[in-house]
């Protein structure tokens with residue numbers, strides 16, 4: 086979390102930094118700041134709140150310059166206020182730093198520096214970096230040496246950029262764990278947490294690797310290894326479509342991304358399936374003989390990606406007959422799982438930067454397991470540290486609440502299960518054709534659902550005073566219940582819990598009263614009758630039923646206060662359809678309750694800290 090951006094070139098640095106920070110705002114939005122070399126002096130402007138608040142500050146307190154650094158924060162150490170906002174400076178204001186990550190040994194370093202006379206102004210871990218740098222600079226009178234010694238003292242994860250007053254034509258940087266990308270345009274250079282912050286100006290880019298550091302000028306990059314050797318590198322052409330980074334006329338990214346889903350699913354179908362219906366993953370470089378030997382899968386992921394993992398387990402077990410475990414990344418990384426060379430560990434992550442998921446990958450590799458990741462950012466740390474990756478192909482997801490990445494995860498997991506079933510000869514040609522036929526019909530069915538968004542908007546309005554919700558689902562739609570509840574919690578700040586229908590009577594049913602809306606995901610598929618029983622149980626206790634059911638079914642709607650029909654489809658495809666009305670419900674509930682759906686409080690898009 087936290088976004089950093091830095092610029093050196095002919096343009097007015099404040100405007101370049103503001104554009105970059107706005108693009109990175111998904112990474113954190115509780116405070117923001119910039120430091121600019123203005124008339125030879127480091128000038129810092131920072132503000133609590135969003136980039137817009139920083140922009141307003143710059144209108145009344147402008148800065149001028151062509152070299153500078155910027156930061157948008159998601160607080161880890163110290164509350165979100167102006168003092169704790171980045172950039173942080175050294176004792177004399179001659180060194181400024183923006184940082185993404187956590188310096189774990191900051192207490193020790195701070196104490197040591199205080200004893201040497203350094204004065205600290207914030208509660209952040211970051212502030213030790215400019216002070217350490219200042220100390221080593223005093224000793225060496227050389228920024229590169231000062232940086233190298235600074236890095237040697239830091240434990241934890243970081244990507245940071247340093248602006249040094251004495252060096253108006255260079256910016257220094259270092260990376261260990263948190264993402265950092267270098268971008269080069271015409272006579273201008275950039276550093277940023279994510280390439281989206283620096284397009285279209287950065288025509289070429291390079292992802293800085295762990296334990297690398299160096300400096301940039303307006304047209305060059307010097308890259309060093311941990312031990313100080315020059316590292317050769319090759320830049321890649323930047324190919325991000327800037328249009329994908331704006332709201333395209335929608336009020337919010339979340340709404341845009343919800344509506345993008347049928348198109349994304351269509352794209353995934355086209356690229357994963359050839360005309361004969363053969364499934365392919367050209368980017369996944371795991372040999373078929375290894376995949377054939379895999380006896381067990383372990384999925385590790387967090388939040389929405391964990392919910393996708395639960396659906397993935399059903400797919401892998403049903404189609405590929407692979408015994409599969411799913412674990413939350415923050416548990417998996419510490420639980421010393423039993424795994425061997427024939428276990429395939431699958432990491433699922435939209436951002437590819439989730440710290441817990443990344444740590445799980447390290448764990449798995451230490452046990453000699455191969456790791457296959459499902460990522461939406463193919464240059465991310467998770468993609469690069471896995472043995473192979475599958476591109477989710479959802480396109481940049483900006484809304485903090487994950488929507489299109491979730492359906493892209495389900496689609497790719499389904500295709501992966503079918504791919505594995507194919508190499509194990511587990512499905513007949515006829516079965517495969519039937520499955521692929523069903524899949525091809527999916528995008529249109531998704532469009533039909535989204536075209537009825539107004540029905541859901543009405544629910545959100547009529548249920549705007551409800552303080553708690555329960556979501557129930559079974560089998561393929563148990564994860565849908567979890568996901569529906571998560572969406573509502575995270576963007577509308579409404580308490581909601583998702584349960585497997587069968588588990589409901591083991592305690593949660595005590596919650597039911599005439600005040601409690603219960604969202605029942607009850608399409609006509611396996612365990613349909615069991616879901617109908619759940620509905621009866623809630624009704625007989627006067628709970629309010631909101632149901633998602635299959636077109637043509639008359640039973641579920643007749644027992645519901647509100648109901649929404651999804652088109653008929655195969656059981657295993659229902660979670661891709663049933664989640665859509667729930668995403669819309671969360672979105673419209675957020676609007677009804679005056680919440681900002683794209684930037685929910687306390688959250689950040691990529692959780693790069695533990």
Ligand code: AGP
Nearest residue numbers: 388389390434435436439486487
């Ligand atoms: C989703 O709406 C959430 N914001 C969150 O749960 C997210 O899915 C989780 O942090 C995992 O992120 P990842 O997919 O980028 O690893």
